[in-house]
Amino acid sequence: MSFTAESIPSQEGKTFIVTGANAGLGYETALALAQKDARVVLACRSEAKAQKAKSKILRSAPNADLHIELVDLTDLDSVKRFSDNFQSKFDKLDVLINNAGVMVPPYTQTSDGFELQMGANYFGHFLLTGRLLEALKKTEDSRIVTLSSLAHLQGSINFDDLHWEESYSKLKAYQQSKLACLIFTLELQRRLEAAKAGPISVAAHPGVSPTELVRHVPNLMVYVLTPLFLMVSHKPAKGALPTLMAAVENGVQGGDYYGPTGYNEMKGKPGTAKIASHAKDEEIAKRLWEISEKLTGFQYQI
Numbered sequence: 154m155s156f157t158a159e160s161i162p163s164q165e166g167k168t169f170i171v172t173g174a175n176a177g178l179g180y181e182t183a184l185a186l187a188q189k190d191a192r193v194v195l196a197c198r199s200e201a202k203a204q205k206a207k208s209k210i211l212r213s214a215p216n217a218d219l220h221i222e223l224v225d226l227t228d229l230d231s232v233k234r235f236s237d238n239f240q241s242k243f244d245k246l247d248v249l250i251n252n253a254g255v256m257v258p259p260y261t262q263t264s265d266g267f268e269l270q271m272g273a274n275y276f277g278h279f280l281l282t283g284r285l286l287e288a289l290k291k292t293e294d295s296r297i298v299t300l301s302s303l304a305h306l307q308g309s310i311n312f313d314d315l316h317w318e319e320s321y322s323k324l325k326a327y328q329q330s331k332l333a334c335l336i337f338t339l340e341l342q343r344r345l346e347a348a349k350a351g352p353i354s355v356a357a358h359p360g361v362s363p364t365e366l367v368r369h370v371p372n373l374m375v376y377v378l379t380p381l382f383l384m385v386s387h388k389p390a391k392g393a394l395p396t397l398m399a400a401v402e403n404g405v406q407g408g409d410y411y412g413p414t415g416y417n418e419m420k421g422k423p424g425t426a427k428i429a430s431h432a433k434d435e436e437i438a439k440r441l442w443e444i445s446e447k448l449t450g451f452q453y454q455i
C-alpha cells in the first residue's frame with residue numbers, strides 16, 4: 154500500500170515541532186499531523202502568519218492540539234529562546250522537523266554574520282537540533298527530520314568563503330545550504346549511532362512543489378517558467394509526503410533520505426531518494442560540524 158497522508162496511523166500522544174509551519178510544505182506537514190491527532194508546535198517567525206495557519210488547520214481538524222512558538226532561524230539568540238521555552242513547556246519531543254527555508258534572496262547577512270541562506274536553512278537548524286537533543290533523547294523512538302533538496306546534487310561547501318563575502322552566487326549559496334543540511338543529517342546519525350543514543354537522524358526532499366519559496370525569484374522569470382514548472386512539479390500536499398514518511402513511517406532507519414520517486418525525483422510517490430556521493434564524504438562532514446559548533450558557539454552533547 155502506498156504512503157499517503159490518509160494512511161498515516163494515529164499520532165495521538167506524540168509531539169512534533171515543524172519549523173516554517175505557516176506556509177508551503179511546512180503547513181501541509183503540520184496539517185497532516187494535526188489531522189492524525191498529533192500535538193504540533195508551529196515554529197514560525199511571524200505570530201500573525203502562524204495564527205492564520207493555526208486557524209486554517211483548525212477548520213479541517215477542529216480538535217487539533219496546536220501550539221505556536223516563535224523562532225527566527227536567522228538569529229541564534231531567538232533559536233536559544235525557542236528551545237528553552239519549548240523545554241520549559243513540554244516534557245517530550247518525538248519528532249523535530251527542520252523544514253523552514255529561504256531560496257535565492259539578495260545578499261543579506263544575518264545578525265550573527267552568516268549569509269542568509271546558510272543562516273536560516275542550516276546554522277539555525279544546526280543549533281536548534283543541538284539544543285533540543287536532550288528532549289529528543291528523553292523520548293523513545295524520537296527522530297530528527299531535516300529538509301534537503303535536489304539542489305544538493307549541484308552543491309559544494311565553499312569552506313574558503315562560507316559566508317559568500319568575496320563573491321555571492323545566490324543559487325550556489327542555496328545549493329550549499331541544502332547540501333549542508335544533508336551532510337549534517339548523515340553526520341548527526343553517525344554520531345548518534347556511535348554514542349548509542351536513542352534518536353535517529355533522517356532527511357527528506359519534496360522534489361519540486363509550487364510554494365512561496367520562489368518569493369525571491371523575479372516575477373517575469375516565474376511567469377515564463379510557470380507552464381514548465383507545473384509539468385514537473387506536484388502540489389505541496391504531495392511534496393510534504395517524503396517529510397511525513399521520514400517522520401512517522403515504521404521501518405525508517407537513521408541516515409535514510411526520502412523524496413518523490415517519479416522522473417528525476419521531481420514528483421511522484423514518496424520513497425528512497427538518491428544521496429550524492431559528496432554528501433557522504435565524512436571528512437567534509439567532520440570539518441563542517443567543527444565549524445558549525447564554533448560559529449554557533451554550541452558544543453553538541455550526544
Ligand SMILES: NC(=O)c1ccc[n+]([C@@H]2O[C@H](COP(=O)([O-])OP(=O)(O)OC[C@H]3O[C@@H](n4cnc5c(N)ncnc54)[C@H](OP(=O)(O)O)[C@@H]3O)[C@@H](O)[C@H]2O)c1
Nearest residue numbers: 173176177178225226227252253254302361362364365366
Ligand atoms: N518547494 C520546493 O520545490 C522545494 C524543493 C526542495 C526543497 N524545498 C525545501 O522545503 C522547505 C520548505 O520550503 P517551502 O517550499 O515550503 O517554502 P515556503 O512556502 O517559502 O515556506 C518556507 C517557510 O520557512 C519559513 N522561514 C523562512 N525563513 C525563516 C526564518 N528565518 N525563521 C523561521 N522561519 C523561516 C517561512 O516563514 P515566513 O512565511 O515567515 O517567511 C515559511 O514558513 C525548505 O527547506 C526548502 O528548502 C522546497
